Amino acid sequence: MSEERKWRIGIVGYGHVGIYLVNQIQREGDKYNVELAFVWNRTMKKMEATLAPHLQLQNLAEFEKREADLIIEVAHPSVTRTYGEHFLSAANLLVGSPTALADEDTERRLRGRAKLSGYTLYIPSGALWGGEDIMKMADRGTLRSLKITMTKHPSSFKLEGKLAEKDLSTIQERTVLYEGPTRQLCPMAPNNVNTMAAASLAAHTLGFDKVIGVLVADPSVPDRHLVDIEVTGPTNETTGLVFSVTTRRSNPAAPGAVTGAATFGSFWSSVLACKGHGGRMFFC
Template sequence: MAEQNLKKVGLLGYGRLGQALATRLLTEGSQHGLELAFVWNRDPRRLQSTLPPALRLPDLGALGDRSPDLVVEVAHPKIIHDFGAQILSHADLLVGSPSALADRDTERQLLEASRKSGHSVFVARGALWGAEDISQLDASGGLQSLRVTMATHPDGFRLEGTFGRGPQEGPRTVLYEGPVRGLCPFAPRNSNTMAAAALAAPSLGFDGVVGVLVSDLSLTDRHVIDVELRGPPGPSGQSFCVRTQRENPAEPGAVTGSATLTTFWGSLLACGSRSTPKPGIQLC
């Protein structure tokens, strides 16, 4: 593909996931019609040793000067809160921190900016298994309840404020069980899979999907995500039910599991291949 036809991709965030995406864009992006336009990070010092100066974006407010086609956020929900609408005035947006959308004002601002600009808001499914099946069942009216349990070692949590700082009650402790909207502000980096589920099932949404956050001392090398969904009772009184369990290998203390890196790359490629933007919020 000719270089002038490559879509320009900007990355916000240069942690483990951001570094993996940058590497793949640099080494094989052109095969997929993509090129890395810039990388921004909250701590710019992290960029200095690994990225050439031309790819570093010092000022997030100046991202429009790089003329991106797609901006990928893999930093923190606060970036979506503070800059999401501004980004959409320049480019499509792939949200890697869907917990940001648990905030009603943020969701409203993104929708308004998307409709005004015509740019799309994509949400990465991340570690959510069966997102399309959940969406289809929800659209057909066959989804009555959805519960997502995320369990990991306590070193893998990045919790806000005093949430979850109590003593470990044995080897396995339930830190939270309730509506996903109530969890996202306190565990913004550990609730993204639950937030993706809330977006996949709009009839339930952030207030109807149940999220369970579990600290498990035995999970030193993986994250475990259980998804349980049920349909309404049928004539016999029995309900349709699906339960899945996803074990995602993870380095000790890592927020992002290894398999999620591959899944996110697939989401990026899917967004980059869209030839016609579609305003609104959509899982990718």
């Protein structure tokens, strides 16, 4: 019997998450029957000292030549907006920056391409706790509201647009930077609120326009990221009581880190689940 072909993975982005994934594949690839197809980064020089030349993809537009089964975007939402459809034409795609899908046109195009090509558009759970339960409630039509509050040290934020106008270094106490629909928040904090984006996609009956995101800068939490999730469901007709779930995820994080420590392991588990689930969006 011939040996099963290894599942080939292309990594787009060589920041903290990209480096972690490359190391995991090189260290445990044989165990899970996966291997690197390529690695691309906007600054290619960053890889020169740590990655073999044959694994470096100089031109992202030529990704098809590497015959990847799965492409993982961990660079920036703009990469998914620009190349997402192209990736899904030739491979499964794991979107590590799901804030890209807060753009309605991008979500529509990627869902459509997945359906046409038969490849899967994967959304990793990342720091989202209880995502499957939220999606089940949406599927049953019992999800009434969803609010996510993310609290980090001011140095952990990389903000754009109007939020970037605030000098975070001057914050001395807990400060709410934003509260409102996640659709408006995602473009202003594309690297910080991927958990909110994943939740908005899981809560598909509410979506980006009705899921409420709260972004909080708090100098008193320099070593962890907090994610508070508040879910409400239907009202019991007999008792008048409302179904609700509240969770808090406290994720250790280095000072100034955008991604918490536990999220890396969660991401690796998501990658190992991406073995093709048909032409649709799939949460992993």
